[in-house]
Amino acid sequence: MQIPKTKKVNVVDDVSGITIADPYRWLENIDDTDVKSWIGAQNQYTDSFLRNDGQKKFSDELVKNFKVVNFSNPVPVKECYFYTERQPNEDQMVLYIKNGLNGNPVKLVDPNGKKKDNTVTIDYWFPGWSGRYVAYGLSEGGDEMATLYVMDVDKKENLQDKIVHCRYSSVQWLPDDSGFFYTRNPRPCTVPKNEEHLHFKVYFHKIGDNSDNDKLIFGEGRPKDDMINISLSMDGRYLAIHVSRSWTENEIYIYDRDKENIKPLITGISAKFSLKFLSNKAILYTNYKANNYRVLSAEMDRLFRNIDEWQEFFPERENLLESVAITADKILLEYLVNACSEIVTLDHFGKEAGKIPLPKYSSLAGISTRRTEKEFFYGLESFTFPKIVYRFNPEDQQYEKYKATDNPINPKDYVVKQEWYLSKDGTRIPIFIFHKNEVVYSEKNPTILYGYGGFALNETPMFMRSWVPWIERGGIFAVANIRGGGEFGEKWHKTGIKENKQNSFDDFISAAEYLISKNYTGTQYLGILGGSNGGLLVSAVAVQRPDLFKAVCSRVPLTDMVRFPKFGIAVRWIHEYGNPEIKNDLEKIIKWSPYHNVRIGVEYPNILFTTADKDTRVDSLHARKMTALLQSVNKKNKTLLFTEIEAGHGAGKPISKTVELQSLILTFFAQELGLKV
Numbered sequence: 001m002q003i004p005k006t007k008k009v010n011v012v013d014d015v016s017g018i019t020i021a022d023p024y025r026w027l028e029n030i031d032d033t034d035v036k037s038w039i040g041a042q043n044q045y046t047d048s049f050l051r052n053d054g055q056k057k058f059s060d061e062l063v064k065n066f067k068v069v070n071f072s073n074p075v076p077v078k079e080c081y082f083y084t085e086r087q088p089n090e091d092q093m094v095l096y097i098k099n100g101l102n103g104n105p106v107k108l109v110d111p112n113g114k115k116k117d118n119t120v121t122i123d124y125w126f127p128g129w130s131g132r133y134v135a136y137g138l139s140e141g142g143d144e145m146a147t148l149y150v151m152d153v154d155k156k157e158n159l160q161d162k163i164v165h166c167r168y169s170s171v172q173w174l175p176d177d178s179g180f181f182y183t184r185n186p187r188p189c190t191v192p193k194n195e196e197h198l199h200f201k202v203y204f205h206k207i208g209d210n211s212d213n214d215k216l217i218f219g220e221g222r223p224k225d226d227m228i229n230i231s232l233s234m235d236g237r238y239l240a241i242h243v244s245r246s247w248t249e250n251e252i253y254i255y256d257r258d259k260e261n262i263k264p265l266i267t268g269i270s271a272k273f274s275l276k277f278l279s280n281k282a283i284l285y286t287n288y289k290a291n292n293y294r295v296l297s298a299e300m301d302r303l304f305r306n307i308d309e310w311q312e313f314f315p316e317r318e319n320l321l322e323s324v325a326i327t328a329d330k331i332l333l334e335y336l337v338n339a340c341s342e343i344v345t346l347d348h349f350g351k352e353a354g355k356i357p358l359p360k361y362s363s364l365a366g367i368s369t370r371r372t373e374k375e376f377f378y379g380l381e382s383f384t385f386p387k388i389v390y391r392f393n394p395e396d397q398q399y400e401k402y403k404a405t406d407n408p409i410n411p412k413d414y415v416v417k418q419e420w421y422l423s424k425d426g427t428r429i430p431i432f433i434f435h436k437n438e439v440v441y442s443e444k445n446p447t448i449l450y451g452y453g454g455f456a457l458n459e460t461p462m463f464m465r466s467w468v469p470w471i472e473r474g475g476i477f478a479v480a481n482i483r484g485g486g487e488f489g490e491k492w493h494k495t496g497i498k499e500n501k502q503n504s505f506d507d508f509i510s511a512a513e514y515l516i517s518k519n520y521t522g523t524q525y526l527g528i529l530g531g532s533n534g535g536l537l538v539s540a541v542a543v544q545r546p547d548l549f550k551a552v553c554s555r556v557p558l559t560d561m562v563r564f565p566k567f568g569i570a571v572r573w574i575h576e577y578g579n580p581e582i583k584n585d586l587e588k589i590i591k592w593s594p595y596h597n598v599r600i601g602v603e604y605p606n607i608l609f610t611t612a613d614k615d616t617r618v619d620s621l622h623a624r625k626m627t628a629l630l631q632s633v634n635k636k637n638k639t640l641l642f643t644e645i646e647a648g649h650g651a652g653k654p655i656s657k658t659v660e661l662q663s664l665i666l667t668f669f670a671q672e673l674g675l676k677v
Contacts, residue, residue, distance in 0.1 A: 001048040004041035006628040009080055009543040013562075017584035018590065024628045026566075028621040030613060035624070037130055039613075039643045042627065046640040047609070050667045054677040058670075059663040060471045062347075066655050068406045068493035071367040073377040073389055077131040084122065091118035091654035093510075095125055095136060097153060101391075108151060109136055121652025123168060128177035129372065133159075133207070135171050135180060142614045142648020144168065150207065163211040164188070167197055172232040172239065179206040181217065181239055183228050191224075197569045197616055198224040200272060202241055202255075210377075217255055218262060227570045228660050233277040233300070236373060240265070246575030247455045247492065248272065254303065255667035266307060272490070276326055278371070283313055283331070285324045290316035295324065297331075297350070300510040300589035310560040311351045320489050321457065325367045330372045334364050338418065338430055339460050339487045343367075343378070348465040350620065356399060361416050361432075363460035377402060383434045384411035386463040405492055408468055416461070421514035423483075424506040426568075427495075430487075431511055432461065433520065440476055442659065443522030446673035447476040449512055453504035455576060456486030466662045474674050476520055484533075498578045499588050505541050512541075512548050524550050527669050531555035532618055532649065533576075539626060551605040553665050553671035556618050556649055559626035561593035562586070567619040595622075598629050606637045608668045612647035640668070 008023040013483040030036055067088040074081040079100060084093040097108040114120040122145045125136035132153055137146030138498060148166040150159045158417045173180045186199045202218030205211060218241050219226065231240045237257050244250035252275055260606040266273050271288035282303055284296040297303065297313035317335065319342070326330040330353070331346040341364040358380060365379030365387050369660040374394035381387045386405040393400055417433045439445060448470065452459055456475075459481055467477055484496025484504040496504040512528070515521050528549050530538040535557025542552045558564055562580045565571045580587035590596055596603070611623035620643065627641040642664055645655055671677050 001045055003631050004038065004045055006038065006631065008632075014550055015580065017564060018583070018584050018586060018596075020590075020596065022560075022563075022627040026069055027093050027620075027624040030620060033365075039624070039641075042624075042641040046642045046664070049640060049671075050642075050664045051666070054670060055663050055667040056237075057677055058469050058666040061119070061660055062466065062659045062666075063655075065408050065465050065468055066659060068408075069401060070405065071377050071387075071389070073366050074278050074402075075127060076370060076373045076377070077127050077129075082125070082127045082131075082134065083394070084125070091656060092121050092652070095122055095134070097134075102379060108134065108153065108156060108158070109138075111138060112136075113138060117646055118654040118656070119646055121273075121653070123652065124171075125172065126171040126180075127153075128173040128180075129175055130177050132177055133173075135182070137166055139167075140242075140654065141646050142321075142460065142612060142650075142652060143394075143616050144648055144651060145185070145616070147186070159207065161205065161207060161209070161211065161604075162253045163205065163214075169228040171232050174232075175236045175456045177207070179204060179209075181205075181230055181232065183230065184198055189436065194566075195224060198571070200228045202228060202230060204237075216388050216584035218253065227572065231274075231276055232280050233282075233425050238277070238300075238303070240277075242274065244272075245432045245572065246430055248494065248575065263304065264552070265304060268308075269307065274324070276324060281326070282327075284310060285321070287490050291491050292316050292319060293321035293489070295350070296330075304484065310381065314346060314352075320487065322645065324488075325369045325376070326371050327369045327376050328372055328375075330374075332367055332369065332376070332378075334367070336458060336460070336487055339458065340418075340483050341460065343379075347385065361418065361461045364460055365462075379500075382461045383416045383432070384409065384414050386465065390539075408465070409472070414471070416437075419514075419518075421510060421607045423503070423510045424641075425503070427483070427503075427507070427508050429483075429511065430481045432481075433476065433515075434471065434478070435476040436471060436474060441474065441519045443519060443527055444582075444674070445476050445521045445526075446470075446474070446669070446675040447478065447515060447521035448527045448529050448669060448673075449478045449480065449508070449521055450466065450529045450534070451480045451482050451508045451511070451537055452530060452532075453482040453483075453496055453508065453537055456490070457533075458487050467666075469666055470675065473675055473677070475669075475673075478510055478511070478515060478520070479512035481509070482537075497576050498585070501577065501588075502592055503590065504537060505544060507554040508537060508541050509548065510543075523548060523609070525673050527551035527553065527673050529553045529555075529665075531557070533558070535559075535618070535623075536561075536594065539607075540592055540597075542607060543594050543597045544635070546602055550607045551669055552605050553610070553668060554607060554626075555596075555610045555616055555665075556612065556620075557609065557622055557626070558618055559593075559622040560595040561589050562596065564622075567621065568616055570619070595626055595629060602633065602635055603636055604630055604634055604639075606639075606668075606672050608640045608642065608665065610642045610644070610665070612644040613626060614646065614648045617649040 032106040074083040111120040121139040123137040139146040148163040150161040154295040168670040202217040233576040239255040274285040294316040296310040296316040320336040323334040335342040362382040369376040537553040609623040630639040
């Protein structure tokens, strides 16, 4: 099948005095009939290469691997347990409750079957303090714009309380469960198109009231790109409102329910802060004057004193403090030690009590705690085993295995390594390498290198169920912890963003060169993989070093970094990439923006772009425009685009769609890198 024809239109912009050509601007409008036809033609073209017997084999294996029971960590509420679970024959997680640890599961919310294609999903759920009510959000088609419902748990019926446009709401119940504070987006058709997922505000909802009458607490007149989450004191008086417009700093405001006023607690400081409440004091998790974070504290009656007057509750350590969780008598500190988890326990006075034993090269997969419960649950996973949930038994002070996911592999058959390499500027970068025992190192080993490098997101050991067919056939999988992530604190993050963004690309390129130099693989057998910001990463390095890779899979990527803030929630990302409307920023961005650095006469690697028609995080226009441009340049290598229909950025995707997309990606890499199917 021939490459679908793509028209070029002479569009040239003058941006801050810089002339920028954009011949595929017309592909930005997904509602245009010509664009829809083009998407269909591109999917057919991709199908002609990838839908074959090999893809069918991968699909069958993935179905078998994914058809297992999957579950969340339980949340203990007065000897009852809320949790989600998915059975082997289900596409979506179901919300359950059970009375007692060994009680019978009672189904509360089941999104399966609500739509024929099973694209309705539970985005979040928050039990009240008594367990009488649970607030939860449902979205469909991958758009992530949930409707918030409230269920009476005993009756297993929704109340009349229904609130639309609550994308990943932060919810805080009052102690008596009479109402809750929550965040929501604007009501439909009240803001300009493309801004529906912005304009976050805080409201209060009283159970039984019409949500149209909910009281606006915070957000009026605020910038549209505010990101907000909330926490509430145990007596229900003080609501802490965390507000940020970047991933590097935030402000905190306190709403006093008794006085019905708001006072700033922390403003104008270039650092990150997270306020949590104990019964008699507040603790502050922060990287203020602490690259690896520390914990400060203040008595409730001295909350508004200067930040430098807060007491140091637990000091900064050599390793990154990633999260803080609170139980009725413990504080759990999760550290990252060379990108692997470690959990330190404290009492409520800040005295260290010990560490929770964790396996080597493992990651924490969530901690579920309640400030009123001594019992808690935590999950663990690694490259060689899927999620195992452990329970802390407060009666005998023991950590016991609660529930484990079926493991399709034998951990003894695999090798997991962490090695270190030098980047272009001499910075030491860690890399995980995972493969079967019998792999013999040679330049012909099919190898996939994965990276992300942005938004202080940490890449830690995780079970890659989607990649079991690759590893089982002798392929190698490597994960590089490049700068832009947060594995080693905020300095690690900041040295890979904005004017330093090229460091992320250099780190990733150096990871590829390292794998080749150590004879793990060779250029003709090396593929790279990334999604979202990672899709930007692999698109950029493919353009910068087309000689280094044989195949590239760029999932839901950004590629046009001149126009990215104009679409959806992407305006929030200018603090990560720079603002292309500012000339000084644009001059730096244009040097690495993938769409603007493709050159005629250069042969770029075989590339598969994947995207989705309802992606409300990264607009699918990026993948379309980059596909069209590379197809116009490459004379030999393939540029493929697969667009999922009725799907979004990835969250809540039914198993059928997950399997379809992953089987195509596996087929692409197997064909290009010589993995025997």
